[in-house]
Amino acid sequence: MHVLIIGAAGMIGRKLTARLAAGATLGRDIDRLTLVDVMAPEVPAAFAGRAEAHTIDLSAPGAAERLVAARPDVIFHLAGIVSGEAEADFEKGYRINLDGTRQLFEAIRAEAARAPYRPRLVFTSSIAVFGAPFPERIGDEFVLTPLTSYGTQKAIGELLLADYSRRGFFDGIGIRLPTICIRPGAPNKAASGFFSNILREPLSGREAVLPVGEDVRHWFASPRAAVGFLLHAATLDLTRVGPRRNLNMPGLSATVGEEIEALRRVAGERAVALIRREPDPVIDAIVTGWARELDAQRALALGFRAETTFEEIVRAHVEDELGGVVG
Amino acid sequence: MHVLIIGAAGMIGRKLTARLAAGATLGRDIDRLTLVDVMAPEVPAAFAGRAEAHTIDLSAPGAAERLVAARPDVIFHLAGIVSGEAEADFEKGYRINLDGTRQLFEAIRAEAARAPYRPRLVFTSSIAVFGAPFPERIGDEFVLTPLTSYGTQKAIGELLLADYSRRGFFDGIGIRLPTICIRPGAPNKAASGFFSNILREPLSGREAVLPVGEDVRHWFASPRAAVGFLLHAATLDLTRVGPRRNLNMPGLSATVGEEIEALRRVAGERAVALIRREPDPVIDAIVTGWARELDAQRALALGFRAETTFEEIVRAHVEDELGGVVG
Numbered sequence: 001m002h003v004l005i006i007g008a009a010g011m012i013g014r015k016l017t018a019r020l021a022a023g024a025t026l027g028r029d030i031d032r033l034t035l036v037d038v039m040a041p042e043v044p045a046a047f048a049g050r051a052e053a054h055t056i057d058l059s060a061p062g063a064a065e066r067l068v069a070a071r072p073d074v075i076f077h078l079a080g081i082v083s084g085e086a087e088a089d090f091e092k093g094y095r096i097n098l099d100g101t102r103q104l105f106e107a108i109r110a111e112a113a114r115a116p117y118r119p120r121l122v123f124t125s126s127i128a129v130f131g132a133p134f135p136e137r138i139g140d141e142f143v144l145t146p147l148t149s150y151g152t153q154k155a156i157g158e159l160l161l162a163d164y165s166r167r168g169f170f171d172g173i174g175i176r177l178p179t180i181c182i183r184p185g186a187p188n189k190a191a192s193g194f195f196s197n198i199l200r201e202p203l204s205g206r207e208a209v210l211p212v213g214e215d216v217r218h219w220f221a222s223p224r225a226a227v228g229f230l231l232h233a234a235t236l237d238l239t240r241v242g243p244r245r246n247l248n249m250p251g252l253s254a255t256v257g258e259e260i261e262a263l264r265r266v267a268g269e270r271a272v273a274l275i276r277r278e279p280d281p282v283i284d285a286i287v288t289g290w291a292r293e294l295d296a297q298r299a300l301a302l303g304f305r306a307e308t309t310f311e312e313i314v315r316a317h318v319e320d321e322l323g324g325v326v327g
Numbered sequence: 328m329h330v331l332i333i334g335a336a337g338m339i340g341r342k343l344t345a346r347l348a349a350g351a352t353l354g355r356d357i358d359r360l361t362l363v364d365v366m367a368p369e370v371p372a373a374f375a376g377r378a379e380a381h382t383i384d385l386s387a388p389g390a391a392e393r394l395v396a397a398r399p400d401v402i403f404h405l406a407g408i409v410s411g412e413a414e415a416d417f418e419k420g421y422r423i424n425l426d427g428t429r430q431l432f433e434a435i436r437a438e439a440a441r442a443p444y445r446p447r448l449v450f451t452s453s454i455a456v457f458g459a460p461f462p463e464r465i466g467d468e469f470v471l472t473p474l475t476s477y478g479t480q481k482a483i484g485e486l487l488l489a490d491y492s493r494r495g496f497f498d499g500i501g502i503r504l505p506t507i508c509i510r511p512g513a514p515n516k517a518a519s520g521f522f523s524n525i526l527r528e529p530l531s532g533r534e535a536v537l538p539v540g541e542d543v544r545h546w547f548a549s550p551r552a553a554v555g556f557l558l559h560a561a562t563l564d565l566t567r568v569g570p571r572r573n574l575n576m577p578g579l580s581a582t583v584g585e586e587i588e589a590l591r592r593v594a595g596e597r598a599v600a601l602i603r604r605e606p607d608p609v610i611d612a613i614v615t616g617w618a619r620e621l622d623a624q625r626a627l628a629l630g631f632r633a634e635t636t637f638e639e640i641v642r643a644h645v646e647d648e649l650g651g652v653v654g
Contacts, residue, residue, distance in 0.1 A: 090494065131570065140470065141469060141470045142468060142470060143467070143468045143469060143470055143471065143571075144470065144471050144482075144486065145489065145570065145571050146486070146489075146490070147493070147570060149490055149494070152486050152487070152489070152490040155471075155486050156483050156486055156487075159471065159473070159479050159482050159483055159486075160479070160483075162472065162473075162479070163473070163476055163479040166474070167417065167476070243458065243472065243474060244458075244470075244472050
């Protein structure tokens with residue numbers, strides 16, 4: 001089985017690559033792995049099969065066609081520029097997030113027209129397809145009214161994916177990821193960065209800034225859970241999904257206070273004391289407009305699983321990123 | 328005021344043109360009318376101002392830019408290929424309905440970048456953005472899950488319109504038209520054609536075929552009401568609408584039996600006797616998947632109005648198409 005990961009150098013892409021290289025199968029054994037991103041993805045040394053990395057911009061002319069010509073069995077489309085950049089650079093956002101996606105879908109359609117071909121396509125969407133005002137719990141039947149260009153581009157990707165799947169050009173599934181927490185790496189200046197910063201930094205003995213109140217509620221899943229969603233989406237029997245191919249992924253609705261409580265249980269009072277409260281009304285106003293909870297009953301019924309307590313999310317980080325050791 | 332109508336040769340486009348030529352204003356008097364379609368639109372003789380007709384395919388390179396260069400104050404974007412054709416010809420549907428729309432939006436953005444410009448843009452969408460299963464009454468907050476390529480293209484147009492409006496490139500509003508009834512002209516082979524055929528033909532003394540049962544329920548507005556929606560959308564204060572720029576238009580939920588009852592009241596038993604029942608399971612199956620009723624409370628609150636009885640719909644046809652005379 002040949003697996004193509006577009007966006008392989010990103011945080012989720014790297015973790016997915018590592019899981020596949022470490023022997024995760026997608027129903028069948030994987031003997032070929034093609035890794036693509038705008039920055040060179042790292043080829044996993046551990047992988048027993050054939051692995052290649054390509055530095056390619058999916059939106060460049062002919063790029064999608066070249067990738068699809070090798071007829072991968074499973075395509076993970078994780079590529080895209082993030083919300084802040086898509087908002088700051090309108091043209092780039094539409095070029096990468098919309099045109100890149102459409103060119104991939106069109107390349108598959110063209111390849112399928114040459115000789116029968118119908119890959120599984122897993123597309124990462126986002127809760128940014130929803131825009132306030134929304135109900136306390138946002139269901140799979142809630143209207144798509146994004147309030148960012150990024151959310152608009154993701155919503156359009158979802159619609160295209162459903163139509164191309166319905167027409168039989170590929171077998172697609174779109175998964176709306178919760179906010180990923182704890183994001184590994186350096187503190188992030190994104191408005192959502194503090195959700196991870198206030199756990200990741202104290203877990204390693206460093207200070208972190210909390211710009212909002214403890215009652216702020218949001219929707220989370222760990223990087224480990226996100227990779228689990230991707231693997232499950234790649235193997236799920238899609239006849240069970242029907243024509244509505246884009247699903248809210250399960251997650252955990254939690255307050256900042258609950259995050260801190262989980263940190264206390266895992267790493268003690270000393271870690272909690274590293275959180276410095278510096279209220280920022282700008283970030284507070286942004287975050288107030290975000291989804292607090294999603295209803296993921298369809299995904300749960302289809303076997304997608306996420307953490308059910310914040311302590312699990314924190315422990316997943318300690319195990320996966322810190323070798324089990326709290327700093 | 329300069330008004331541009333794209334799709335001016337279609338049924339709604341012709342009626343809108345006639346209303347504007349007959350003196351309907353859009354807040355300000357209209358002194359210039361530009362009519363565009365893939366087939367030559369007719370220039371209304373009655374119009375006092377400057378009127379031009381152009382035979383242009385909006386999706387052709389440079390077409391949108393040429394139209395927008397004249398900086399029309401109000402743009403009605405009614406152009407598109409219909410559902411059946413978009414389903415039969417995948418590439419043409421996306422080229423005309425999606426790329427054409429996006430090229431128009433991009434042309435406006437480019438024009439606005441040269442010098443301040445922010446036209447009102449009225450886009451006709453469709454209840455085809457919704458797909459079964461849906462609730463008995465489909466609200467403005469129901470998820471967009473079209474089950475046709477046409478519906479997908481309209482839903483994407485809606486999302487783009489909302490984002491371009493949010494970014495301030497134009498002041499857009501999308502209106503989801505009900506099934507238009509009574510469509511003037513020759514009997515239509517579209518699956519929905521019988522809804523109009525069974526009224527229009529008997530009203531002129533001709534037979535019509537009814538392929539479904541009398542209990543089939545659907546969502547209707549007259550051509551006259553549709554033109555009313557467009558005029559209202561062109562002048563409405565959009566600060567009242569907010570970021571959700573795409574609205575279910577009001578209509579009338581009625582059964583085929585109620586249609587026939589209205590025909591009986593307007594044209595008598597002799598007209599009703601011209602309806603020939605020829606059950607067609609294929610059409611019945613298609614129509615069963617369609618929306619039966621929409622909740623248009625937002626549009627109603629914003630002043631959009633449609634007929635409230637089928638008798639009004641029938642009488643509108645008799646007045647507007649038959650000179651008040653039932654054949």
